[in-house]
Amino acid sequence: xxxxxxxxxxxxxxxxxxxxxxxxxxxxxxxxxxxxxxxxxxxxxxxxxxxxxxxxxxxxxxxxxxxxxxxxxxxxxxxxxxxxxxxxxxxxxxxxxxxxxxxxxxxxxxxxxxxxxxxxxxxxxxxxxxxxxxxxxxxxxxxxxxxxxxxxxxxxxxxxxxxxxxxxxxxxxxxxxxxxxxxxxxxxxxxxxxxxxxxxxxxxxxxxxxxxxxxxxxxxxxxxxxxxxxxx
Amino acid sequence: xxxxxxxxxxxxxxxxxxxxxxxxxxxxxxxxxxxxxxxxxxxxxxxxxxxxxxxxxxxxxxxxxxxxxxxxxxxxxxxxxxxxxxxxxxxxxxxxxxxxxxxxxxxxxxxxxxxxxxxxxxxxxxxxxxxxxxxxxxxxxxxxxxxxxxxxxxxxxxxxxxxxxxxxxxxxxxxxxxxxxxxxxxxxxxxxxxxxxxxxxxxxxxxxxxxxxxxxxxxxxxxxxxxxxxxxxxxxxxx
Numbered sequence: 001x002x003x004x005x006x007x008x009x010x011x012x013x014x015x016x017x018x019x020x021x022x023x024x025x026x027x028x029x030x031x032x033x034x035x036x037x038x039x040x041x042x043x044x045x046x047x048x049x050x051x052x053x054x055x056x057x058x059x060x061x062x063x064x065x066x067x068x069x070x071x072x073x074x075x076x077x078x079x080x081x082x083x084x085x086x087x088x089x090x091x092x093x094x095x096x097x098x099x100x101x102x103x104x105x106x107x108x109x110x111x112x113x114x115x116x117x118x119x120x121x122x123x124x125x126x127x128x129x130x131x132x133x134x135x136x137x138x139x140x141x142x143x144x145x146x147x148x149x150x151x152x153x154x155x156x157x158x159x160x161x162x163x164x165x166x167x168x169x170x171x172x173x174x175x176x177x178x179x180x181x182x183x184x185x186x187x188x189x190x191x192x193x194x195x196x197x198x199x200x201x202x203x204x205x206x207x208x209x210x211x212x213x214x215x216x217x218x219x220x221x222x223x224x225x226x227x228x229x230x231x232x
Numbered sequence: 233x234x235x236x237x238x239x240x241x242x243x244x245x246x247x248x249x250x251x252x253x254x255x256x257x258x259x260x261x262x263x264x265x266x267x268x269x270x271x272x273x274x275x276x277x278x279x280x281x282x283x284x285x286x287x288x289x290x291x292x293x294x295x296x297x298x299x300x301x302x303x304x305x306x307x308x309x310x311x312x313x314x315x316x317x318x319x320x321x322x323x324x325x326x327x328x329x330x331x332x333x334x335x336x337x338x339x340x341x342x343x344x345x346x347x348x349x350x351x352x353x354x355x356x357x358x359x360x361x362x363x364x365x366x367x368x369x370x371x372x373x374x375x376x377x378x379x380x381x382x383x384x385x386x387x388x389x390x391x392x393x394x395x396x397x398x399x400x401x402x403x404x405x406x407x408x409x410x411x412x413x414x415x416x417x418x419x420x421x422x423x424x425x426x427x428x429x430x431x432x433x434x435x436x437x438x439x440x441x442x443x444x445x446x447x448x449x450x451x452x453x454x455x456x457x458x459x460x461x462x463x464x465x466x467x468x469x470x471x
Contacts, residue, residue, distance in 0.1 A: 096308035
């Protein structure tokens with residue numbers, strides 16, 4: 001407990017406030033070939049958010065979706081009074097793997113959100129937007145989709161993780177898994193709002209073609225992740 | 233949300249519970265093997281209707297098992313050889329003879345897209361039962377669907393649960409889509425191969441690529457595409 005509450009006050013709050021709780025959170029990557037960059041999980045007031053479909057991505061979201069940088073989003077949420085769980089996997093969450101962590105949310109932080117970049121993609125991310133944290137103790141499962149931030153053309157080529165720069169980063173072990181020499185699938189991003197990702201195209205040519213992505217390995221169908229929340 | 237909902241969601245990936253109306257328009261004959269028991273005292277029977285929701289993926293003869301244990305596969309974990317056999321080749325015999333099965337049922341033949349089959353599973357009313365249902369999408373390398381470890385003990389007479397299930401990749405065979413590797417009618421190739429030349433863990437399936445999407449050596453076409461969910465399962469306790 002960060003707050004210096006007396007036991008009496010804590011009990012009083014627990015009985016009257018509906019949403020202060022200790023949350024045990026597990027996130028599983030359900031894909032066979034897509035990596036998640038460090039995850040940001042945030043319990044926040046209803047009026048805050050990490051992302052929303054149909055709206056333009058914030059600069060902070062763009063930095064996460066294009067390069068896996070959650071620092072800006074985490075600071076933004078933290079400054080707004082949210083409780084954050086950052087990088088529970090301690091790096092990339094590999095295909096099929098699970099990351100776990102604890103998150104204590106303050107009263108009023110009754111919405112749970114999550115983001116992490118999907119690799120290899122240009123600006124794809126796994127996302128949860130404002131799931132209402134139940135007040136009733138129990139185990140809850142949520143399935144998450146892959147989103148596109150709408151900030152970068154999906155050229156599917158090696159490149160940069162910096163916002164506004166083309167291509168996607170290839171940190172290890174992706175360096176060894178991704179092709180070279182793709183000429184680029186597209187230079188356009190006609191939908192510049194956050195939307196459901198249309199998926200990777202990929203190709204069978206590791207040294208050329210349009211895409212540096214392997215079409216038989218680094219694709220996905222939704223859902224891409226399962227979140228288990230245990231409300232204590 | 234009740235615990236039951238949680239368990240179901242855990243087991244089947246994509247789940248909708250509720251009293252949806254029956255959709256089995258083409259119920260196939262039922263094959264059931266009740267356990268060799270002394271004179272039954274009170275029995276319970278579950279009727280399970282499986283519907284193929286895909287466009288062009290026949291489903292291999294399904295295996296239905298009632299067991300004490302829970303899940304027979306898990307995301308992120310290696311597939312058992314029994315699951316590999318059905319996922320790669322549509323062969324459910326190893327699953328049906330798995331140690332620990334209390335009651336099993338199997339389809340006589342494949343389930344074509346748009347069709348349904350109904351199975352009956354009977355056991356003593358006091359016995360606990362976890363349902364596993366597995367079937368292969370036959371025009372793939374190693375895609376399967378179903379559910380595993382769904383506990384049915386809370387079901388009362390005439391209770392009906394309906395759910396859908398997504399598509400898993402066994403991770404035991406690379407999704408090459410090459411001629412000779414797919415047992416379904418798209419290819420007529422080899423089914424089970426003991427060699428494991430893929431990531432060797434179960435996960436959600438990434439989808440098929442097909443010659444129509446630039447994989448020139450694929451035997452699959454646009455008609456073999458699929459998306460989640462692949463099947464609907466309706467379970468009713470009728471006794």
